[in-house]
Amino acid sequence: MAATITASAVRTCFGDGPATWDALLRGDCGAAPMRRVDPRRVGVSHGYPIADDRPFGPGRWLADCVTEALAAAGVDPLRRRVVSLVGTGLRESAEVERAALAGRVDFPAERLHFGPAVTGAAPGVDRVVTLANACSAGGHALALAQDLVETGEADAVLVGGTDGSTASMLAMIGRVAARPTERIRPFDADRTGVLLGDGAVVLVVEADRPGAGLARLLGTGLSCDAGHETAPDRDGILRAVHDAHRRAGRRPEQVDLVLAHGTGTALNDETEARVLAEVFAGCAPGPLVTALKGAVGHTSGGSALLSVAVAIEALRTGQVPPVVGLSRLASEAAGLRLVRDRAVAAAPRVAQVDAFGFGGLNAVTLLEAS
Amino acid sequence: MSGVVTGCGVVSAAGDCVADVLAAIRAGTGVRSDVRDRFAEPLPEAEAPAIAGFDVRGLLGRKGTSFLDRATALAMVACGRALADGDLTPDDDNRHRIGVVLGTTTGSLKSTMDFSRETLVQDKPYLVNPVLFPNTVMNCAAGQAAIRYGLRGVNATVAGGPLAFLYALRYALNAIRRGYADALLVGGVEEYTPNTAWAARLTDAGPAGEASAVYLLRRRDAEAAGARAEVLSVATGFAPDSTDAGLAGCARRALAAADVRAADVWALAGDDSDGLSDVVPAAVERLPVRPALGDCQAAAGALAFGALLARHAEEPGAAGRPALVTARSRDGGVAAAVVRGWAGGGDDHR
Numbered sequence: 099m100a101a102t103i104t105a106s107a108v109r110t111c112f113g114d115g116p117a118t119w120d121a122l123l124r125g126d127c128g129a130a131p132m133r134r135v136d137p138r139r140v141g142v143s144h145g146y147p148i149a150d151d152r153p154f155g156p157g158r159w160l161a162d163c164v165t166e167a168l169a170a171a172g173v174d175p176l177r178r179r180v181v182s183l184v185g186t187g188l189r190e191s192a193e194v195e196r197a198a199l200a201g202r203v204d205f206p207a208e209r210l211h212f213g214p215a216v217t218g219a220a221p222g223v224d225r226v227v228t229l230a231n232a233c234s235a236g237g238h239a240l241a242l243a244q245d246l247v248e249t250g251e252a253d254a255v256l257v258g259g260t261d262g263s264t265a266s267m268l269a270m271i272g273r274v275a276a277r278p279t280e281r282i283r284p285f286d287a288d289r290t291g292v293l294l295g296d297g298a299v300v301l302v303v304e305a306d307r308p309g310a311g312l313a314r315l316l317g318t319g320l321s322c323d324a325g326h327e328t329a330p331d332r333d334g335i336l337r338a339v340h341d342a343h344r345r346a347g348r349r350p351e352q353v354d355l356v357l358a359h360g361t362g363t364a365l366n367d368e369t370e371a372r373v374l375a376e377v378f379a380g381c382a383p384g385p386l387v388t389a390l391k392g393a394v395g396h397t398s399g400g401s402a403l404l405s406v407a408v409a410i411e412a413l414r415t416g417q418v419p420p421v422v423g424l425s426r427l428a429s430e431a432a433g434l435r436l437v438r439d440r441a442v443a444a445a446p447r448v449a450q451v452d453a454f455g456f457g458g459l460n461a462v463t464l465l466e467a468s
Numbered sequence: 469m470s471g472v473v474t475g476c477g478v479v480s481a482a483g484d485c486v487a488d489v490l491a492a493i494r495a496g497t498g499v500r501s502d503v504r505d506r507f508a509e510p511l512p513e514a515e516a517p518a519i520a521g522f523d524v525r526g527l528l529g530r531k532g533t534s535f536l537d538r539a540t541a542l543a544m545v546a547c548g549r550a551l552a553d554g555d556l557t558p559d560d561d562n563r564h565r566i567g568v569v570l571g572t573t574t575g576s577l578k579s580t581m582d583f584s585r586e587t588l589v590q591d592k593p594y595l596v597n598p599v600l601f602p603n604t605v606m607n608c609a610a611g612q613a614a615i616r617y618g619l620r621g622v623n624a625t626v627a628g629g630p631l632a633f634l635y636a637l638r639y640a641l642n643a644i645r646r647g648y649a650d651a652l653l654v655g656g657v658e659e660y661t662p663n664t665a666w667a668a669r670l671t672d673a674g675p676a677g678e679a680s681a682v683y684l685l686r687r688r689d690a691e692a693a694g695a696r697a698e699v700l701s702v703a704t705g706f707a708p709d710s711t712d713a714g715l716a717g718c719a720r721r722a723l724a725a726a727d728v729r730a731a732d733v734w735a736l737a738g739d740d741s742d743g744l745s746d747v748v749p750a751a752v753e754r755l756p757v758r759p760a761l762g763d764c765q766a767a768a769g770a771l772a773f774g775a776l777l778a779r780h781a782e783e784p785g786a787a788g789r790p791a792l793v794t795a796r797s798r799d800g801g802v803a804a805a806v807v808r809g810w811a812g813g814g815d816d817h818r
Contacts, residue, residue: 245646250725345647 100346101244102311102468104254105171105302106407107163110394111146111295114166119411121393122419123441128394129281129293134192135265141272144280145263146295146395153193154205157215159298160184160260164219171302173254175222182226182256183242184212185235186399187455189228192264212258220256233359234453235259236299236402237461241318243303253304259400260298268294282396283423284360284389285367285431292361295395299403309468313410316448316464317345323458330369330454338460339377342450346464351381353464354446355412357405359454360389361396362423370452371431386444388437392423402453402461409449413467416445471644472695475554475684477546477655478774481517481677481761484549489681489771490778492760498675499760509662512669517677517762518660528616535599536612537576538659542680543609544616547653551617554684555694556651558618567621567649568610569640570682571632571656571766575606575625578661609657621649630739631704631795632656633681633769634803638702640685655682656770668763673798677762681770683777696777697809700726700790708800712743715802719747719792726806728790735779735791737772744794755779769795773807780809787811 108115111128121128128146137143148159164182173180190210197203208214211228231238236259243255272278275291283289303315319341323334343350359370378384390405397404412418420437427436451463478485481499482492492499501520503511524533524541528548533541547568551558558566574580583604586596602608607625614623622643628635633656640654658664660678668674688698703722707714723730733748737755755775757768764771773793780786786809793805 245642249642249645 100306101315104311105167107166109159109298140268142268148296156260156262161215161219163300167300178253181252182216183239184258185239232455234455234459234461235399237453255303258300259403261398263294282362282391287426287428289362295397297397297400314466318463321460338462342462355449356387357451358389359452387434405451471685473697475550477549477682480679486774486778490775537579537603539576540609543657546680546682547613550682550684564620565650566619569654570610571636573629573765577663579603632766651686656767658765658767675762677764679767700806702805704803715743718802719804722804734789737776738794784811
């Protein structure tokens, strides 16, 4: 079984979906000095910000994407059973920080999840569920969306992912980095860690209609390492990859493109590179591999869906954007066909999207050109 | 794709198999045992629909059972029986794909209340017994059952009072259909303690009952020899303003999802289903649980489901005919499942 993705809407530091795609193909880097938070107090100097510092940014970016995606899909929630699932790492916690510092709460608690944001933009949506599965939240939401559509519980699912940044999350990053990072360098030997990116994505998932829509959603494999709090685990990631391939009914040699999680941290990139080498060993020449975070930052709860949205564009156009920020290849990634320096034309048919969250939450999605 | 039931595990006041549950329901008189000497605390009644002579050490052994609360012990025994009855032996090849999904009301009310009370009455620094803490979480029973039988797949506890079993069944069916597990122990458990006895009395729901009924649900396309029933669909709803209509709508949705005509429904298991008179044929056979076995809350639906399996087992003429299991809660929750069963194994149903 499979489902169809019928619309996609994106907001990143580069702008909307088309602007983001163009920037990715050019190899632009969206890193910029920190906004909204004092860099000296959190120990982080840069991010990948959206130029919008008003409160409730993640909810507004999400709502904009909901409006755009619904219109593009031609789905009317008043006439069809539409459910919304929103994956997020931080929700609207920046507003909690603002309220705590001000000593005054000036908003209803409901605004901390994304129910009001989605129903405001899409009256008639049956239900909005906000999931918090760290940086693979969007992947988990996508898996549940496919379940809802394939079991007939919903006609269409608005799958969203959105995150901004919070001072407490930034301070945590500032404390674990050896020195402040100015940009993310996925799979680079000199990578210096991760930075947060603002971003929101909404996809519309509907029942399988081969030949229609933007791309086919073949399946998402999930796993939980049940191991370390933050370190990725080879075995857990492999379980998710194998689960994804099994659900999708595709063999490793059928995968043409991988959108890696690629956070530019020492542990993720090494573990992910080794897993990819293992999964695609024996596949000649093996899939092209790219990663977005050097260009758009780590958009946390939105990152899995942003990779899915970009994979869809790659499947549609045959263009694969390069890994921005990669100049000196890390040794463990030497066997991967990483797309470097400039976009390549490749006409991929099947794409794999990796998303791994703290706590060992893994989600791996397989997509196919429609 | 649907799920098939290949094993049953029952611990109830009526007996230890689904046929005993059906017999008690059919007799229609309340099953009662003497509970006067069972607890130090006073009870609201001398007799209750509680299980007589449940010996956890005799059934599970001494090791690891000293600190189990009653709900957990009941669930563990029923899970073991369902695995054995379904002839499924967990091993290193399959244990990652076998799981547990149990319905509950609030876990063990007694464990939670006793532990909370200790934190209030003990001298500072409130020296509570840490060994008893695991009993205070709602997923204790499902977790302990998985640990005992080595089940590493999906492990979920679904809270829903009288709706809990059907919620658990829905969850389990989805997990099977969507490929998250190959086999699941799905059931409901409720213990009889002074806490539940008084809760039932003080809310006019009584008398409180107790039971644990667990079923082995497997993928239909898997090894389904010996299938006693097929779970076709489960629907749920919330209709606080008109619960009868809500239950009727829920049953209609379940029947539509199962592609079953309401006129073909031959049996109706569960309590408080008067609102379904307009949905099912007048001659439908009704199997209510409460008159015989008291208010079994999360286990009530599981007992109704078991009675239906037993009814199918004794009526070969009804092989493959669809039946409904329904439940409703006081606050307006409703649920309905469409099930069809067979007298013997399910080998001939394809």
